[in-house]
Amino acid sequence: MTLIASISGIRGTIGGVPGRGLTPPDIVRFTAAYGHLLLSCNFAEKPRVVVGRDGRVSGPMVEQLVLGTLAGMGIDTVHLGLASTPTVEMAVPHFRAQGGIILTASHNPMEWNALKLLNEAGEFITDEEGKEILRIAGSGTVEYARVDHIGNIRAVNDFDDIHIARILDLDLVNTEAIREAGFTVVVDGINSVGGIIVPRLLYELGVKKVICINGEPDGHFAHSPEPLPDHLTDICEKVKAEKADLGIVVDPDVDRLALVDEKGELFGEEYTLVAVADYVLMHRPGNTVSNLSSTRALKDITVTYGGKYTASAVGEVNVVQKMKETGAVIGGEGNGGVIYPALHYGRDALVGIALFLSHLAKRGETCSALRACYPNYYMVKEKAVLDDKADPDILFSKLESHFAGELLNREDGLRIDFDHAWVHLRKSNTEPIVRIYAEADNESEAQARVEEVMRLTGLKRKDS
Numbered sequence: 295m296t297l298i299a300s301i302s303g304i305r306g307t308i309g310g311v312p313g314r315g316l317t318p319p320d321i322v323r324f325t326a327a328y329g330h331l332l333l334s335c336n337f338a339e340k341p342r343v344v345v346g347r348d349g350r351v352s353g354p355m356v357e358q359l360v361l362g363t364l365a366g367m368g369i370d371t372v373h374l375g376l377a378s379t380p381t382v383e384m385a386v387p388h389f390r391a392q393g394g395i396i397l398t399a400s401h402n403p404m405e406w407n408a409l410k411l412l413n414e415a416g417e418f419i420t421d422e423e424g425k426e427i428l429r430i431a432g433s434g435t436v437e438y439a440r441v442d443h444i445g446n447i448r449a450v451n452d453f454d455d456i457h458i459a460r461i462l463d464l465d466l467v468n469t470e471a472i473r474e475a476g477f478t479v480v481v482d483g484i485n486s487v488g489g490i491i492v493p494r495l496l497y498e499l500g501v502k503k504v505i506c507i508n509g510e511p512d513g514h515f516a517h518s519p520e521p522l523p524d525h526l527t528d529i530c531e532k533v534k535a536e537k538a539d540l541g542i543v544v545d546p547d548v549d550r551l552a553l554v555d556e557k558g559e560l561f562g563e564e565y566t567l568v569a570v571a572d573y574v575l576m577h578r579p580g581n582t583v584s585n586l587s588s589t590r591a592l593k594d595i596t597v598t599y600g601g602k603y604t605a606s607a608v609g610e611v612n613v614v615q616k617m618k619e620t621g622a623v624i625g626g627e628g629n630g631g632v633i634y635p636a637l638h639y640g641r642d643a644l645v646g647i648a649l650f651l652s653h654l655a656k657r658g659e660t661c662s663a664l665r666a667c668y669p670n671y672y673m674v675k676e677k678a679v680l681d682d683k684a685d686p687d688i689l690f691s692k693l694e695s696h697f698a699g700e701l702l703n704r705e706d707g708l709r710i711d712f713d714h715a716w717v718h719l720r721k722s723n724t725e726p727i728v729r730i731y732a733e734a735d736n737e738s739e740a741q742a743r744v745e746e747v748m749r750l751t752g753l754k755r756k757d758s
Contacts, residue, residue: 299324303408321363330436348487351512367445386416418610458495461645477502489509492506499648553650565591579601580601581596581623586605678728715733
């Protein structure tokens with residue numbers, strides 16, 4: 295059993311002993327701590343929190359505990375039910391709520407769930423606020439409301455419509471061009487909320503034919519939910535069989551977007567943001583941001599339009615902060631996360647889909663031809679087991695000494711930049727592992743850089 299509290303929320307495997315997994319007492323404890331923090335802010339009105347969940351099997355159980363706990367704290371809730379992460383993020387300011395809780399473990403397997411915590415802007419809470427919630431949760435000082443002050447639960451079932459309508463209203467979303475293109479699109483809904491909202495969005499955009507696989511949001515994921523190449527063979531085959539123009543893959547909470555071209559080959563989730571940024575910058579020149587583990591192709595594209603590229607620490611909250619600081623017109627993460635501030639400051643696969651299809655339709659070419667327009671870098675992503683006694687900072691310091699002559703960045707773990715490659719190591723916020731990413735002009739060099747740092751640190755692959 296695992297329980298991880300971090301900048302990415304309270305995440306763990308369902309069941310087991312309290313404190314070692316995401317058990318009912320843990321769910322109540324952390325929800326109450328979040329509620330206590332909101333109440334301590336002394337808002338002018340009674341606090342209101344938006345709650346939504348992905349399609350996980352544990353979702354209804356976790357949802358009831360969260361709603362009940364917030365009501366017991368004297369906090370009103372807006373209950374969206376099944377809803378994507380970006381939908382909940384947009385709902386917070388819409389309902390003038392003071393916060394939001396998204397019940398999803400994102401790309402983790404079905405035995406996991408999590409509480410992702412939002413502020414009144416519908417953005418992830420800061421690291422400082424997260425630490426305060428952990429302190430409150432451990433203190434046992436939470437006080438619940440008396441019976442005449444219990445919070446109300448308001449069910450809202452139509453906010454998907456509002457989310458989609460706001461996407462359609464964006465001036466860079468070209469429904470006329472998409473309709474004229476007559477696209478056939480295959481969607482992998484990974485048995486979660488993507489199977490509900492993505493097809494609806496596509497039809498509203500004007501896509502001619504939508505074919506959905508794994509569309510039933512029952513939480514029994516048809517494959518590992520992280521949109522990596524080994525997990526996407528079914529949709530690749532389906533795109534070819536249907537002679538579709540495009541395949542769309544999302545994760546269970548629909549904040550990551552991966553694409554499959556008309557040949558049934560992966561567009562590359564690193565290039566989702568690159569293609570969308572190309573389209574946005576073509577019409578709105580400006581700055582961009584992605585995290586330290588993302589492809590340098592975004593920097594290349596940004597420079598061609600006269601903008602400035604900036605890298606942030608990994609994590610949506612860090613990317614958003616850097617985007618605000620630099621006035622970025624587009625940003626995100628190389629895992630397929632697109633953040634378009636003209637809509638909201640959150641990773642949103644839905645707006646990514648709308649902008650990408652607009653780009654593809656206006657170009658009038660195939661998806662594979664569009665991909666060929668961008669710099670062709672090679673990235674290797676590995677997960678290494680982190681021994682309980684191992685200190686990542688000591689391992690990173692060892693590498694820092696070894697590569698003292700290279701460009702080093704310790705903002706988030708350790709990134710080492712070479713002449714034609716880079717490698718980034720960091721402890722994961724969502725799993726008990728060290729993530730090792732490397733990118734180079736060719737695949738062999740990228741792989742060699744990963745092997746080199748693993749040999750120097752003694753780290754072993756998670757699956758070995």
